[in-house]
Amino acid sequence: MRITKSEKLFEEAKKYIPGGVNSPVRAFKSVGGSPRFMSNGSGSKMHDVDGNELLDYIGSWGPHLFGHNPEFIKDSLIKAIENGTSFGAPTEIEIEMAKLITELVPSVELVRMVNSGTEATMSAVRAARGYTGREKFIKFEGCYHGHGDFFLIKAGSGALTFGVPTSPGVTKGNAADTLVADFNDINSVKKLISQNKNEIAAVIIEAVVGNMGTVRASDKFIKELRQICNEEKIILIFDEVMTGFRLAQGGAQEILGVKPDLSTFGKIIGGGLPVGAYGGKREIMEMVSPSGPVYQAGTLSGNPLAMNAGYAALTYIKDHPDVYKSLEQKSAYLENGIKDGIKSAGKNYQFNRVGSMMTFFFTEEPVTDYNSAVTSDTKLYGRYFHEMLNRGIYLPPAQFEAMFVSTAHTIDDLDKSINANLEALKAIV
Numbered sequence: 404m405r406i407t408k409s410e411k412l413f414e415e416a417k418k419y420i421p422g423g424v425n426s427p428v429r430a431f432k433s434v435g436g437s438p439r440f441m442s443n444g445s446g447s448k449m450h451d452v453d454g455n456e457l458l459d460y461i462g463s464w465g466p467h468l469f470g471h472n473p474e475f476i477k478d479s480l481i482k483a484i485e486n487g488t489s490f491g492a493p494t495e496i497e498i499e500m501a502k503l504i505t506e507l508v509p510s511v512e513l514v515r516m517v518n519s520g521t522e523a524t525m526s527a528v529r530a531a532r533g534y535t536g537r538e539k540f541i542k543f544e545g546c547y548h549g550h551g552d553f554f555l556i557k558a559g560s561g562a563l564t565f566g567v568p569t570s571p572g573v574t575k576g577n578a579a580d581t582l583v584a585d586f587n588d589i590n591s592v593k594k595l596i597s598q599n600k601n602e603i604a605a606v607i608i609e610a611v612v613g614n615m616g617t618v619r620a621s622d623k624f625i626k627e628l629r630q631i632c633n634e635e636k637i638i639l640i641f642d643e644v645m646t647g648f649r650l651a652q653g654g655a656q657e658i659l660g661v662k663p664d665l666s667t668f669g670k671i672i673g674g675g676l677p678v679g680a681y682g683g684k685r686e687i688m689e690m691v692s693p694s695g696p697v698y699q700a701g702t703l704s705g706n707p708l709a710m711n712a713g714y715a716a717l718t719y720i721k722d723h724p725d726v727y728k729s730l731e732q733k734s735a736y737l738e739n740g741i742k743d744g745i746k747s748a749g750k751n752y753q754f755n756r757v758g759s760m761m762t763f764f765f766t767e768e769p770v771t772d773y774n775s776a777v778t779s780d781t782k783l784y785g786r787y788f789h790e791m792l793n794r795g796i797y798l799p800p801a802q803f804e805a806m807f808v809s810t811a812h813t814i815d816d817l818d819k820s821i822n823a824n825l826e827a828l829k830a831i832v
């Protein structure tokens with residue numbers, strides 16, 4: 404069997420990089436085989452180093468709402484780089500970016516830029532702790548908020564995929580303040596609150612989860628969560644790193660109709676460059692240094708290149724609100740086609756979708772929380788993944804992730820994916 408250039412590069416990479424990748428989920432560990440090394444991307448397509456064209460549903464794990472390398476983002480970067488890359492001093496574009504985020508997300512009055520979603524969520528919890536003077540916080544089993552120590556307790560995404568939802572290296576001291584509730588189960592939240600009265604600073608949640616696969620909070624649950632946080636003076640944090648500007652201009656909080664006290668962002672707001680942000684109520688965010696005592700900093704926070712790329716992305720969203728209507732139509736078309744394929748294959752697998760993020764769960768049980776998500780047959784998902792990859796369709800190499808439709812996906816792309824889905828299902832069952 405011919406050794407591909409990707410395989411050769413992967414062997415070389417493993418000599419210098421842990422597991423040969425700079426982020427674990429890229430390594431194909433849970434689906435088997437060797438990851439494809441990419442050489443370029445444009446629109447809905449990427450090419451790997453062996454020249455194979457791949458129809459991309461990962462979109463760099465969420466940032467590429469408009470597909471790869473859209474002209475308007477590329478142009479903004481080319482213009483920005485003429486002035487230099489980084490000054491370590493304030494720039495005007497940072498004001499424009501902050502203003503635009505506060506305009507598009509009404510619950511955000513003050514916002515701080517950082518360099519990743521992890522930094523955003525870590526900092527948001529710290530701000531909540533500083534504001535309330537309390538130390539504990541609640542997360543939900545299966546939600547993933549980046550790799551900050553205190554989040555890696557029963558976490559989703561790669562942590563779940565590799566079976567280490569609670570990571571070695573996280574100290575007991577760190578974990579002691581992390582309380583874990585069950586997603587979509589308000590009684591599990593009430594129980595933790597009654598056991599830790601007046602000790603809980605925050606609840607952080609992916610109101611539409613991407614990291615146990617796609618699972619939406621029920622309207623009843625999220626409204627009760629908002630209510631109980633009001634009553635207990637607990638800061639409600641929506642982790643919108645994946646859902647922000649993905650599901651709507653105002654993200655998950657817009658479609659769920661619930662205003663959090665703080666929100667975190669990433670992915671789309673960087674236009675493909677490393678950016679994160681956290682923001683929300685003025686009186687909480689004013690606790691953040693240098694306006695307040697809660698320290699947080701970053702050499703490249705608000706970096707002009709990343710700001711220009713992100714500003715171009717968010718400006719496009721502001722100027723084209725109909726973009727979500729078109730994403731909804733394309734995503735529903737794909738969902739219906741895939742569900743028809745599941746039926747034709749005589750199966751009852753589950754397919755969850757919210758807007759342009761979705762997940763095909765290889766289980767016959769409706770997936771509404773962590774316990775139902777993990778009934779999925781991850782081996783079968785791995786076989787399906789490779790059948791689709793061999794047909795030029797590039798899906799997340801892990802069952803507990805979301806796939807994404809971009810504005811660059813055409814009906815032809817979707818039809819190709821729907822046909823490949825039916826063939827792949829017939830090949831594995």
Ligand code: KE4
Pocket residue numbers: 426427428429464519520521522524547548549550560561609613614642643644645669670679804
């Ligand atoms: P980053 O530190 O990876 O920029 O963001 C962490 C994060 C925080 N919150 C949510 C809801 C997230 O989805 C993420 C990161 N998402 C994963 C995909 N599930 C990133 C992909 C990866 O880990 O390589």
